[in-house]
Amino acid sequence: MTTTPRTLRGFRDYLPETMIAKAAMLRSVATTFERFGFAPLQTPALEYAEILVGKYGDEGDKLLYRFEDLGGRAVALRYDLTVPLARVVAQYADLEQPFRRYQIGPVWRAEKPGPGRYREFMQCDVDICGTNDIVADAEILGAGAAVVLALGVDDFVIRVNNRKLLNGALATAGIDGDDVAKDVLRVVDKLPKIGEAKVRAELADKVGLDGDAIDAVFTLLARPPGGAEILDDVEPLLADHEEGRAGVTELRRLLELVTAMGHGDRVEIDLSIARGLDYYTGTIYETFLRGRESSGSVMSGGRYDGLIGIFRKQPIPAVGISLGIDRLFNTLLELGLVQVGRSTARALVAVFDDDGAPAAAAIAAELRAAGIATELYPAADRLKKQFKYADRKGVEAVVLAGPDEIRDGRVKVKWLATGEESVVDRAALPAVFGG
Amino acid sequence: MTTTPRTLRGFRDYLPETMIAKAAMLRSVATTFERFGFAPLQTPALEYAEILVGKYGDEGDKLLYRFEDLGGRAVALRYDLTVPLARVVAQYADLEQPFRRYQIGPVWRAEKPGPGRYREFMQCDVDICGTNDIVADAEILGAGAAVVLALGVDDFVIRVNNRKLLNGALATAGIDGDDVAKDVLRVVDKLPKIGEAKVRAELADKVGLDGDAIDAVFTLLARPPGGAEILDDVEPLLADHEEGRAGVTELRRLLELVTAMGHGDRVEIDLSIARGLDYYTGTIYETFLRGRESSGSVMSGGRYDGLIGIFRKQPIPAVGISLGIDRLFNTLLELGLVQVGRSTARALVAVFDDDGAPAAAAIAAELRAAGIATELYPAADRLKKQFKYADRKGVEAVVLAGPDEIRDGRVKVKWLATGEESVVDRAALPAVFGG
Numbered sequence: 117m118t119t120t121p122r123t124l125r126g127f128r129d130y131l132p133e134t135m136i137a138k139a140a141m142l143r144s145v146a147t148t149f150e151r152f153g154f155a156p157l158q159t160p161a162l163e164y165a166e167i168l169v170g171k172y173g174d175e176g177d178k179l180l181y182r183f184e185d186l187g188g189r190a191v192a193l194r195y196d197l198t199v200p201l202a203r204v205v206a207q208y209a210d211l212e213q214p215f216r217r218y219q220i221g222p223v224w225r226a227e228k229p230g231p232g233r234y235r236e237f238m239q240c241d242v243d244i245c246g247t248n249d250i251v252a253d254a255e256i257l258g259a260g261a262a263v264v265l266a267l268g269v270d271d272f273v274i275r276v277n278n279r280k281l282l283n284g285a286l287a288t289a290g291i292d293g294d295d296v297a298k299d300v301l302r303v304v305d306k307l308p309k310i311g312e313a314k315v316r317a318e319l320a321d322k323v324g325l326d327g328d329a330i331d332a333v334f335t336l337l338a339r340p341p342g343g344a345e346i347l348d349d350v351e352p353l354l355a356d357h358e359e360g361r362a363g364v365t366e367l368r369r370l371l372e373l374v375t376a377m378g379h380g381d382r383v384e385i386d387l388s389i390a391r392g393l394d395y396y397t398g399t400i401y402e403t404f405l406r407g408r409e410s411s412g413s414v415m416s417g418g419r420y421d422g423l424i425g426i427f428r429k430q431p432i433p434a435v436g437i438s439l440g441i442d443r444l445f446n447t448l449l450e451l452g453l454v455q456v457g458r459s460t461a462r463a464l465v466a467v468f469d470d471d472g473a474p475a476a477a478a479i480a481a482e483l484r485a486a487g488i489a490t491e492l493y494p495a496a497d498r499l500k501k502q503f504k505y506a507d508r509k510g511v512e513a514v515v516l517a518g519p520d521e522i523r524d525g526r527v528k529v530k531w532l533a534t535g536e537e538s539v540v541d542r543a544a545l546p547a548v549f550g551g
Numbered sequence: 552m553t554t555t556p557r558t559l560r561g562f563r564d565y566l567p568e569t570m571i572a573k574a575a576m577l578r579s580v581a582t583t584f585e586r587f588g589f590a591p592l593q594t595p596a597l598e599y600a601e602i603l604v605g606k607y608g609d610e611g612d613k614l615l616y617r618f619e620d621l622g623g624r625a626v627a628l629r630y631d632l633t634v635p636l637a638r639v640v641a642q643y644a645d646l647e648q649p650f651r652r653y654q655i656g657p658v659w660r661a662e663k664p665g666p667g668r669y670r671e672f673m674q675c676d677v678d679i680c681g682t683n684d685i686v687a688d689a690e691i692l693g694a695g696a697a698v699v700l701a702l703g704v705d706d707f708v709i710r711v712n713n714r715k716l717l718n719g720a721l722a723t724a725g726i727d728g729d730d731v732a733k734d735v736l737r738v739v740d741k742l743p744k745i746g747e748a749k750v751r752a753e754l755a756d757k758v759g760l761d762g763d764a765i766d767a768v769f770t771l772l773a774r775p776p777g778g779a780e781i782l783d784d785v786e787p788l789l790a791d792h793e794e795g796r797a798g799v800t801e802l803r804r805l806l807e808l809v810t811a812m813g814h815g816d817r818v819e820i821d822l823s824i825a826r827g828l829d830y831y832t833g834t835i836y837e838t839f840l841r842g843r844e845s846s847g848s849v850m851s852g853g854r855y856d857g858l859i860g861i862f863r864k865q866p867i868p869a870v871g872i873s874l875g876i877d878r879l880f881n882t883l884l885e886l887g888l889v890q891v892g893r894s895t896a897r898a899l900v901a902v903f904d905d906d907g908a909p910a911a912a913a914i915a916a917e918l919r920a921a922g923i924a925t926e927l928y929p930a931a932d933r934l935k936k937q938f939k940y941a942d943r944k945g946v947e948a949v950v951l952a953g954p955d956e957i958r959d960g961r962v963k964v965k966w967l968a969t970g971e972e973s974v975v976d977r978a979a980l981p982a983v984f985g986g
Contacts, residue, residue: 118860118861118862118863118864119601119602119861119862120862121602121637121638121639121641121642121862121863122599122602122638122642123594123595123638123642124595124597124598124599124624124626125622125624127595127597128595129592129593129594129595129639129642129643130591130592130593130594131592131639131643131646132590132591132592132652133590135590135591135592135593136590136591138591138593139581139591143578143581146574146578149895150895150896150924151895151919151922151923151924151925152896152919152924152925152926152927153894153895153896153899153924153925153926153927153946154895155567155568155570155571155893155894155895156565156567156570156571156573156574157564157565157566157567157570158564158565158570158573159558159564159565160558160559160562160563160564160671161596161628161657161659161671162559162562162616162659162671163559164557164559166554167554167556167557181597181618181620181621183616183618183619184618185616185661186616186661187560189559189560191559193596202556203556203557203558204556204564204566206556207556207557207558207564208564208566211566212893212940212943212944214928214929214930214940216926216929217567222596224596224597226620226621236595236596236597244929247929247930247932249929249930249931249932251902251908251911251912251927251928251929251930251931252929252930254912255912255915255927255929258912258915258916258927262919372909373908373909373912374912375909376909376910376912376913376916377912377913377915377916378913378916425553426553426554427553427554427555427556428553428556429553458590458647459588459590460584460585460586460588460589460590461585461587461588464588467686473686473808474807474808474810474811475811476686477686477689477690477693477808477809477811477812478811478812478813480690480693480812481693481811481812481813484586484587484697487586488586489585489586489587489588490586490587490588491587491588491651492587492588492686492690492693493649493686494649494651494679494682494684494686494687494690495649495682495683495684495686495687496684496686497682497684505647505649508647509647511588
């Protein structure tokens, strides 16, 4: 009786040919974050359920993987890396502030699986906690932009908005009450996906807005993205709403700072983006590959000045962004911007026969000591099979020593691309690979 | 009402000062595995429970985190990276064989928490599936040794044993039946931890062996570790047990191959190690830092030729080793072989005031573009606070531009170790850091 081998529904395996490329991307992300002076943090996959529940809105709560552990504790798999960060910042009193960290790790959401949508995916987050200065918002945007650039993508746009401005706009449109406002934002957020007609219908039918309020929402928020001129247009409409005007000021400042960083042409104001999550309080970011806007945002986040205060008496302001590396990776694969490969090695040392195996093992050790990535073929299989394997793995060359070569301290090298073959002194072998 | 911020019992956070060092270790491990031609694999944290249950013995089953997902599926968090690998190899018919992969990721076991013992820990695994040739066992040992060496540790020993030899020795000692043999091995495995007297007592009381059988177990298995001479001693005692003799031959071959690789002086035969896990069938590895044997094995594994066959009709032989990076990391921390640090940046660009923030942002961007790891202080805080922060983070220098410097295209650089200060042209700033 065998157990059928199958991947859990909604989950996926990354086999080596894709994982080689994804691992390289993850290393690039970490290196870039460290170049910005962010240090890594690692938190557990599991948290007390009470830490996570209620932080992502009702819809988010439903997607949590919750269960009881063997000690009867109510626990949950983390839904993102932001709430665990908020927990950490509240929990450890001696963290240096402003506290800046990056974290790369999987998160779990019991979403309905679909094409490219999985219940486990990797997030790469970068956050600054402990200041409400917009310099932090700019630093986060700069780090995010640098990460995407380092991955070889330069045709992208980061769209920014501000929750304070949104609140002002909603109040100006006569929309009162937190719950209604949240509902309106959730619907407006869908604008790029479902279009104006459906947004209007949902605002009328599901949220219960009248025609005037809906028109006001569109005048204020549902505009094509653009530059600072959008702020000039909207500011007078917010005339007497202090919070809304503060949002305008913050966005202007953010534009000024990111322009100084050299990202002015990659940043747009988009008053229609709202992010589904309840906890944002200021700046909001979304990031789209140009021409692939329908794939959704590959890097999103914002300012959440209230979240950490859920875990301690004094709130701590914070801002961050999260790169959805799996979504970005899949898009880059489709665009041909990622190379898949089957081997991490340049050379394969073949095993001539059982007697020749120790020499093959020694030759592989010599190549590796010289820094040449090398596979030792792990069996005295037929040589034909070993060469076929080398071909499929795409290594550059096969290195082989039969009894004569072993006796003479020499090796054969066969280059797979050209079929060229030569015999060299064993001591000179690393040099053949430039080592 | 605030929620108390606390880490789930049995779990831990890696704050930046330790995680900076651990992340560097993880990168070193991945780089070394790739130098050996292993490619990365990623499997989900969650598996169908039936994939995991029954693979780790009764004790292992009890430690699984099991629950029902929202779709009513019985699922479990992975307990190691080996069984998920076995699933993958059985599931994907088109994987190149021999299939060699590494995987780095957390695993979960509901162990009783204790000092240094957590319910989530990171494993770094390397395996070769598809051959029973001992060249593969040697290649795995070589990769493991190279990983530990690359982490700056050279005073360690890899102890090897062989399950076939153990089976032969048990049969020779008159111990029949799989269940009794497993119980004996489980007890003998504790020898370094609990000592001879307690092992004898457990073999008598818990397993029910008589005095002769216990003596035979000690003659055959419970010897101090050493070289090939142990095999010469034991081989005649196994005279007519074919499997046992095959185990001796395999161990001799393994020693020959790893000696050719240059690891002869790091490998010892230890007939007392058995590994707790049920699935090993041949070579067994354990790894100890010399002088820290009581901390337990930091890298363990072995050959498991039967495991993949649980998931498909035709078995596929396999061998692998797993580095317990958290245990090794903690030991290295205690030994002072790991440096902790609070920053990944060399320079901190301070913000003189609100007006000076765009210039500071631009200066940070210039340093980063030159490859200098740089923090932009994320707020126009008092300069005293910014310098104190820089001190605590341990950056090399603070870079500052006030209104005069900004006007003149210059910056101040203050080196924190010496207190030395100078003013340089902004364009020459990266060169000051060697960029």
